[in-house]
Amino acid sequence: MTAKEEAQEENVIYVGNKPPMSYVLAVVTQFNSGSTEVVIKARGRAISRAVDAAEITRNRFVTDAKIKEIKIGTEAITNEEGRTSNVSSIEISLSK
């Protein structure tokens, strides 16, 4: 992993089942610590929450942040019984 890739990994916020504001706080903290780009990632039902977190961050807390890129994709997930199912994913890159 190059130094650049490492730096990017640190800027990734994974959105799960907590309230959106938890992730907004994480994103804001990341920007305040000097990052110029933060990537918000989510899968499945958490995708809506990732969009909420990005929008709340941009509208209320880091108003100079712009949406640099949004990517969607499909990931294969294997459950405990060995079955594979597909789940959608999103990556929202915010930069300022």
Add this chain to the structure above:
Amino acid sequence: MTAKEEAQEENVIYVGNKPPMSYVLAVVTQFNSGSTEVVIKARGRAISRAVDAAEITRNRFVTDAKIKEIKIGTEAITNEEGRTSNVSSIEISLSK
């Protein structure tokens, strides 16, 4: 409304609470009727389903469709009591 705007309006699929395959079918039908661009729109929790519909369409049914653009935003919704709340929205443009 210009002719171009009218044509675009027809190509919009609004994603709600039905199973994702309902919307996949709507998108596929739109492409099969000759459209070269289809826009999938959703708000709130339906956002995850919109991403599912776009991904299923692209991976299984219209494999030559590409993601042209993804936009996210915030809309103000007024409920029956007159209160306003914000809801996130997404627009996924697929083209082939």
